[in-house]
Amino acid sequence: MHLRPVTAADFPFLLEMLLEACNWDGTPWYDEAQVRADDRAWLYLADWPRATDFGVIAEVDGVPAGATWARLLTGERHGYGYVADDVPEITLGVSPAHRRQGVARAALSELIAQARLASYPRLSLSVDPDNPARRLYESLGFVKVGVVGTSDTMVRDL
Numbered sequence: 001m002h003l004r005p006v007t008a009a010d011f012p013f014l015l016e017m018l019l020e021a022c023n024w025d026g027t028p029w030y031d032e033a034q035v036r037a038d039d040r041a042w043l044y045l046a047d048w049p050r051a052t053d054f055g056v057i058a059e060v061d062g063v064p065a066g067a068t069w070a071r072l073l074t075g076e077r078h079g080y081g082y083v084a085d086d087v088p089e090i091t092l093g094v095s096p097a098h099r100r101q102g103v104a105r106a107a108l109s110e111l112i113a114q115a116r117l118a119s120y121p122r123l124s125l126s127v128d129p130d131n132p133a134r135r136l137y138e139s140l141g142f143v144k145v146g147v148v149g150t151s152d153t154m155v156r157d158l
């Protein structure tokens with residue numbers, strides 16, 4: 001596995017991973033047109049890349065296998081895991097063929113390191129309590145700080 005910073009050219013793969021995150025339980029809630037039309041979900045990729053966006057692509061055999069990226073949002077326009085204007089919110093997805101091989105753990109650990117280097121105070125995210133990703137987040141030090149709808153908001157101090 002090779003980890004590298006995300007670039008502007010990764011947009012198509014990030015879109016794929018955003019759809020994996022939106023459809024995390026296997027139900028096809030969103031296709032590309034629906035995610036683009038959903039004001040809140042699309043905030044994670046709208047105008048990609050913004051100046052403060054950062055993230056990690058995990059490649060296996062030279063091909064993107066997973067991605068995690070973080071974006072600053074505002075109190076006025078934010079996603080599901082927003083906690084503050086200076087706390088980037090994370091999106092994470094791994095292609096089905098590459099799951100259960102440590103891709104998400106490696107990529108997210110690197111994202112946390114990047115965020116710390118950039119002097120952000122915290123990272124945040126939103127996750128359904130039934131999503132197995134929740135266990136990964138807990139093991140990497142994220143703690144639940146609230147509930148929005150049916151999902152938990154989790155925060156990692158840096």
Ligand SMILES: CC(C)(COP(=O)(O)OP(=O)(O)OC[C@H]1O[C@@H](n2cnc3c(N)ncnc32)[C@H](O)[C@@H]1OP(=O)(O)O)[C@@H](O)C(=O)NCCC(=O)NCCS
Pocket residue numbers: 020021022023024066092093094095098099100101102103104105106125126127128131132133135136
């Ligand atoms: C969740 C997801 C990112 C995990 O990616 P992955 O590369 O398979 O995860 P890893 O192999 O690094 O596993 C890390 C930990 O996550 C947990 N985990 C991941 N998938 C799991 C599963 N299917 N069942 C149980 N635990 C699981 C485990 O705690 C695992 O640690 P362990 O291997 O020490 O048991 C991937 O399944 C995915 O893309 N799902 C759809 C998108 C999504 O849900 N994104 C997160 C939205 S909040």
